[in-house]
Every structure is written in structure tokens, then in C-alpha cells.
Amino acid sequence: MPLKSKLSMQIEKRKMIGVVGGMGPYSGLDLIKKIFDLTKADQDQDHVPLAMISVPHKIEDRTKFLEGATDINPGIEISRIVNQLSQQGASFIGMPCNTAHSPAIIKEVYNTMPKGVTFINxxxxxxxxxxxxxxxxxxxxxxxxxxxxxxxxxxxxxxxxxxxxxxxxxxxxxxxxxxxxxxxxxxxxxxxxxxxxxxxxxxxxxxxxxxxxxxxxxxxxxxxxxxxxxxxxxxxxxxxxSTMVLAKSLLMYLNQKVLKKTINKKW
Amino acid sequence: MPLKSKLSMQIEKRKMIGVVGGMGPYSGLDLIKKIFDLTKADQDQDHVPLAMISVPHKIEDRTKFLEGATDINPGIEISRIVNQLSQQGASFIGMPCNTAHSPAIIKEVYNTMPKGVTFINxxxxxxxxxxxxxxxxxxxxxxxxxxxxxxxxxxxxxxxxxxxxxxxxxxxxxxxxxxxxxxxxxxxxxxxxxxxxxxxxxxxxxxxxxxxxxxxxxxxxxxxxxxxxxxxxxxxxxxxxSTMVLAKSLLMYLNQKVLKKTINKKW
Missing domain, CATH: 3.40.50.1860 (Rossmann fold)
Incomplete structure (x- = not known):
């Protein structure tokens, strides 16, 4: 096998989806289920590598922060989770919470993005x-x-x-x-x-x-x-x-070939 | 607040459930959903901290190993995941795969258990x-x-x-x-x-x-x-x-107080 192809395979193997869960916990699960459902797989080993961290008690309510009811920016804790997922090996990170994508929150995440990690907005x-x-x-x-x-x-x-x-x-x-x-x-x-x-x-x-x-x-x-x-x-x-779109995008970024052709053509 | 109580609260806060996913991927999700369903919670922040790692492509099929169709012991990779979950902060770890609890596989996990972590069998x-x-x-x-x-x-x-x-x-x-x-x-x-x-x-x-x-x-x-x-x-x-029993046990070990009284008294 030529060196380049071997190397690209190794890189391919290292790729992993990271999920910032907990906002809310069931939305994290919903995203993962949609990722699995959209994956071409007929045995365990065909499914994509994925890590989720769900620490809801540490993340301040996003709406409360945006409405001024609290000064604690949930983005600080989210940024910590993104970094933990990166240490875990995650290359493409998704956060199934629309509110947390508000500029005031997400700037904390972008400001501390680990190297080699892509945040899928x-x-x-x-x-x-x-x-x-x-x-x-x-x-x-x-x-x-x-x-x-x-x-x-x-x-x-x-x-x-x-x-x-x-x-x-x-x-x-x-x-x-x-x-x-x-x-x-x-x-x-x-x-x-x-x-x-x-x-x-x-x-x-x-x-x-x-x-x-x-x-x-x-x-x-x-x-x-x-x-x-x-x-x-x-x-x-x-x-x-929006969760389904995020699931599809994460799989597209990870490896387009694993994406299932679904019955509903809109997805 | 007395020092002891403050300290115990800090320890309490550090506790986290770790899920060894990927065997198969949907069983990992099923366990997490059951954990959430059994938790007394009426807002995101009431839910328990949880991390899951699902790397199915790295874990050899358990039945294949036990039947002698492969020499690769899936326990080696499982042990690596348990250690990663521990680094993440997980204190109580569950593995929703009965077959992987076979002595020949699970001995690899027990032999390399990180300090301070309890594996819930x-x-x-x-x-x-x-x-x-x-x-x-x-x-x-x-x-x-x-x-x-x-x-x-x-x-x-x-x-x-x-x-x-x-x-x-x-x-x-x-x-x-x-x-x-x-x-x-x-x-x-x-x-x-x-x-x-x-x-x-x-x-x-x-x-x-x-x-x-x-x-x-x-x-x-x-x-x-x-x-x-x-x-x-x-x-x-x-x-x-067996997944429901594991979900219930993980919550009991983590913090008995968060366990919901369910309608079906058997659970």
C-alpha cells in the first residue's frame, strides 16, 4: 500500500463526532439517534465513532443568560466541554441547542477552539x-x-x-x-x-x-x-x-460515504 | 457552611456516569434514554452528568471472539474506553452489552480499572x-x-x-x-x-x-x-x-435521591 493512502486511512480512522449534550439532555440523544439513523450500517462496526458529554447541571440556562436573568455565560462551560471532546479525539463537534448558538454565548466557544477541530454551526x-x-x-x-x-x-x-x-x-x-x-x-x-x-x-x-x-x-x-x-x-x-440538519451535516463532514440515502428525499 | 458539607458537595458534583457505547450503538442510546427517563427532573439542570464514548469500529464483535472466530479480545479496546471515561470524570461506568460481560472479555477491563472508578456489572x-x-x-x-x-x-x-x-x-x-x-x-x-x-x-x-x-x-x-x-x-x-436494570443501578450508585418513582412498580 502506498504511504500516502496508508496515512490518509489513519487520519480517516481518527475522525470522530463530538456531541455537546445536556441542552437539554434529550436533545443530545435525539441528535445521536438521528446520526445513527442517517448512517449506512448493517453491523455495529459500520457506525461512526462518537463521543458525547452531557453535564447539564454545569451549564447555565441559555435563555436566562440572554434575557439578563443571570450573568453566568453558559459559553464558558460549553467551551470546556468542546475541549474535553477534542481530547477524546473528536474532530467535528455539534451542539444540539439553537439558543446556545447566540453570538454572545458561542463567541466563548470560538475563542477557545482547540486545534484541528471543526465546530459545525x-x-x-x-x-x-x-x-x-x-x-x-x-x-x-x-x-x-x-x-x-x-x-x-x-x-x-x-x-x-x-x-x-x-x-x-x-x-x-x-x-x-x-x-x-x-x-x-x-x-x-x-x-x-x-x-x-x-x-x-x-x-x-x-x-x-x-x-x-x-x-x-x-x-x-x-x-x-x-x-x-x-x-x-x-x-x-x-x-x-434543525437537529436532523445538524446530524446530516456532521456525517457529511466526517465522511460523506457513510450517509444513507433516506426515503424522504428532503433529507 | 461547614467545611465538611462543602467538601462533600464538591465530591457529589464530581460524580458522573460513564457509558461504554457502541455495542451496539443503539443499545448505548437505549441505556442513556432509560437513565434520563428514570431521573427525577423537571429542568435540564436536574439531569445527571453523563459521558458516552461509542467507537464501534474499534471493538471486535464479542460473539465472534467467544466462538473463536477471532483472536482479538474486544476487552482490550473496552478497557481503553473505560480509562478514557474515567479521565472525563466518570465515577460509575456501565456497559450495555451482556456478551461483553463474559469473563474472558471483562477480565481485561477489571485488570486495568482506573482508581476511584466503579464498574457496575x-x-x-x-x-x-x-x-x-x-x-x-x-x-x-x-x-x-x-x-x-x-x-x-x-x-x-x-x-x-x-x-x-x-x-x-x-x-x-x-x-x-x-x-x-x-x-x-x-x-x-x-x-x-x-x-x-x-x-x-x-x-x-x-x-x-x-x-x-x-x-x-x-x-x-x-x-x-x-x-x-x-x-x-x-x-x-x-x-x-437488562438495560433498564443497569440504568437503575447506575442512578442508584450515583445518587439514590435522583431516582424517580415509576408507575410500573417492578422498576
Whole structure:
């Protein structure tokens, strides 16, 4: 075997996906499940190397930080986890939490990125995915936590890419989405298996409101949302599962050849 | 705050569950999901710290090793993962693969156990669970891979604890169980979401055969089996999910107080 090919095989072998879990814990699991589901594999050994660290008690709530309810930047702990995953051998790192991609949080991560590690930005990947698969679409609905909305996480990226963000009115945001995620009795962070019917109903109302506002496509821009809504569309409006996009991108970066051709061509 | 209590809180904070994943990848996920499901939590921060490493391509098939089809002891790689998890901060480590608990494999892990780390042995925990919850039961059916059966993983422990192991005849073992796990077209290692109907049907036939042989209780002694059968009983014979027992034990060792009281009292 020629030296170069042997070397490239060794490098190939070293590649590993790293998952920053814990935001929330079930979203971390959901990402990993989607990575496995999208992998061409008919035996254990065909699956991709992956490490996850989930230390939720150490990571301050992202929305609380963005809304000024705490001074502790969750990005500091996230950055520590990214570095730990890198020590583990992870080359491509994903973080299944849209809110944590807010500039004020993620700058901590980018400022301390270990050498040789690529951080796959979920927001950037979602926009790329829409531009690739839904050419001609202009009006993009965004369902996300108040923190993500307030920090313009998706808005800024959409506008930069000549797309028009459609968001909920402030009251709808609070009642329909924030409650569905954070409410201690029926929010997805408390009850996700199964998701409580109140949460489900409110999210559906939020989707309908975005459709009324003429959204042509809707981003499920909080990794808790696909735990409630796992259909690829609602009343024929495509729903973009940000976790699924991240799973697909991580596999594409790791090794395009392992990506399964799925039944639903949109993925 | 007195010094001692502060210190004990710091120690408490350092505790973390480590999961040796990849055998197979979905069994690793299943264990973590069960850990989360059994945790009292109504916000992200209530969930337990957890790290998983899943490097399936590096771990030789356990049954192949036990049947002599390969000389590479998967225990060597497993031991490396246990040490990596320990470096990550894991104090209690679980390995959701019954076959890998065979003495010939697990001795490699015990021989190189890092200091301050407790390995929670799934087989031992399953037997303890049965003795605790099903007093008076004598005849215990075991559904497992050929490797686990051949290495007497459960048999030895059951006999040691005055329980009578009931296993399948050799032909049934091969046709009903090994095929349901390893067959490239319909085995659970190839297709687990959903599990193929052939696999499901064969596992049910195997359960019926153990019931015919007068098993009073049946251990699902391969972590792929609960991916197919998630009912707590079959024709009123209790089915013991080894992954669920491991999840519960890991939480008990970590911090008994975080364990949720579940609806099904058997768990």
C-alpha cells in the first residue's frame, strides 16, 4: 500500500463526532439517534465513532443568560466541554441547542477552539440546507425560544442570505412557545416522552400563526421542538428539523460515504 | 457552611456516569434514554452528568471472539474506553452489552480499572434485581446471544445464587435469537427502528419456548432485545430488561435521591 493512502486511512480512522449534550439532555440523544439513523450500517462496526458529554447541571440556562436573568455565560462551560471532546479525539463537534448558538454565548466557544477541530454551526447549516433544497423560498418562519429570537440568532443569518424571517408576535412567543418548552408542568424540558398535549397543541397553534403570516417554510429552531413535532411538514408547509440538519451535516463532514440515502428525499 | 458539607458537595458534583457505547450503538442510546427517563427532573439542570464514548469500529464483535472466530479480545479496546471515561470524570461506568460481560472479555477491563472508578456489572445487577423483586422464583429463562450462552455469563451467576437457568435448545438459539440479532437483512443490529417483523416474531417464539420449559421469569440478556420487546411481561411472565436494570443501578450508585418513582412498580 502506498504511504500516502496508508496515512490518509489513519487520519480517516481518527475522525470522530463530538456531541455537546445536556441542552437539554434529550436533545443530545435525539441528535445521536438521528446520526445513527442517517448512517449506512448493517453491523455495529459500520457506525461512526462518537463521543458525547452531557453535564447539564454545569451549564447555565441559555435563555436566562440572554434575557439578563443571570450573568453566568453558559459559553464558558460549553467551551470546556468542546475541549474535553477534542481530547477524546473528536474532530467535528455539534451542539444540539439553537439558543446556545447566540453570538454572545458561542463567541466563548470560538475563542477557545482547540486545534484541528471543526465546530459545525447548526444555524449556518440550517440556512445552507434551506438554500440548497428550497430554492425560490423567501419567507422563512422561525420557531425558537425567546432567547434565540431576542438574540436574532436565525434572523441575522436569514437576512444576510436574502431570506425574510417571519417570527411570532411577542405574546404568542411567550404563551405558545416559551411555555411549551419551559413550563414545569407541561413543558418539553419537564415532559418529553411523551410530550404533553398542551405543549403539542400550543406548538401547532404557533405553526399555524406563522403560516398565516405567509411563512413558506418553518424552521424548528429549538432542539426541543422535534421531540414534539416529528413530521416533515404541517399542512404542506415544510418543517425544518434543525437537529436532523445538524446530524446530516456532521456525517457529511466526517465522511460523506457513510450517509444513507433516506426515503424522504428532503433529507 | 461547614467545611465538611462543602467538601462533600464538591465530591457529589464530581460524580458522573460513564457509558461504554457502541455495542451496539443503539443499545448505548437505549441505556442513556432509560437513565434520563428514570431521573427525577423537571429542568435540564436536574439531569445527571453523563459521558458516552461509542467507537464501534474499534471493538471486535464479542460473539465472534467467544466462538473463536477471532483472536482479538474486544476487552482490550473496552478497557481503553473505560480509562478514557474515567479521565472525563466518570465515577460509575456501565456497559450495555451482556456478551461483553463474559469473563474472558471483562477480565481485561477489571485488570486495568482506573482508581476511584466503579464498574457496575450488568449481570450482577440483574441477578440482584431478580432476588430483590421476585423472591420465590427459581426457574429463570435467559435470552442472549450464542456468545453469552456459550460463556455461561448468566448461567454461572444464576447457579451461584441458587437459581435455575433455563436456556433454549441449540437449534432454537441459532434460528430464533442469533439470527434476530445478527442477520444482515432482518437482524436488530441492521434494522432497529423499527425492528423487522421477522426478528420480532422469532424472539416471541423463543420466549414461548422458555415459558414451555417452565421459566417463571425471563431475562432479556442482550441489550438488542429490549429494542424489539419493550413490554414488562409476556403472557404474564415477567421480562427483565437488562438495560433498564443497569440504568437503575447506575442512578442508584450515583445518587439514590435522583431516582424517580415509576408507575410500573417492578422498576
Amino acid at each position: 447548526m444555524i449556518v447549516e440550517v440556512i445552507k440546507f434551506i438554500q440548497d433544497k428550497y430554492q425560490g423560498v423567501d419567507r422563512v418562519g422561525v420557531l425558537a425560544t425567546a432567547g434565540t429570537i431576542k438574540a436574532n440568532v436565525y434572523n441575522d443569518q436569514l437576512i444576510k442570505n436574502n431570506l425574510i424571517p417571519i417570527i411570532l408576535a411577542k405574546e404568542e412567543q411567550k404563551e405558545l412557545i416559551d411555555e411549551s418548552i419551559y413550563n414545569k408542568d407541561f413543558g418539553i424540558k419537564s415532559k418529553s416522552d411523551p410530550v404533553h398535549k398542551n405543549a403539542l397543541k400550543n406548538i401547532e397553534l404557533a405553526i399555524e400563526s406563522l403560516i398565516e403570516k405567509k411563512a413558506e417554510i418553518i424552521i424548528l429552531g429549538c432542539t426541543e421542538l422535534p421531540l414534539a413535532i416529528n413530521s416533515p411538514s404541517y399542512k404542506s408547509v415544510p418543517l425544518i428539523d | 450488568m449481570i450482577v445487577e440483574v441477578i440482584k434485581f431478580i432476588q430483590d423483586k421476585y423472591q420465590g422464583v427459581d426457574r429463570v429463562g435467559v435470552l442472549a446471544t450464542a456468545g453469552t450462552i456459550k460463556a455461561n455469563v448468566y448461567n454461572d451467576q444464576l447457579i451461584k445464587n441458587n437459581l435455575i437457568p433455563i436456556i433454549l435448545a441449540k437449534e432454537e438459539q441459532k434460528e430464533l435469537i442469533d439470527e434476530s440479532i445478527y442477520n444482515k437483512d432482518f437482524g436488530i443490529k441492521s434494522k432497529s427502528d423499527p425492528v423487522h417483523k421477522n426478528a420480532l416474531k422469532n424472539i416471541e417464539l423463543a420466549i414461548e419456548s422458555l415459558i414451555e420449559k417452565k421459566a417463571e421469569i425471563i431475562i432479556l440478556g442482550c441489550t438488542e432485545l429490549p429494542l424489539a420487546i419493550n413490554s414488562p411481561s409476556y403472557k404474564s411472565v415477567p421480562l427483565i430488561d
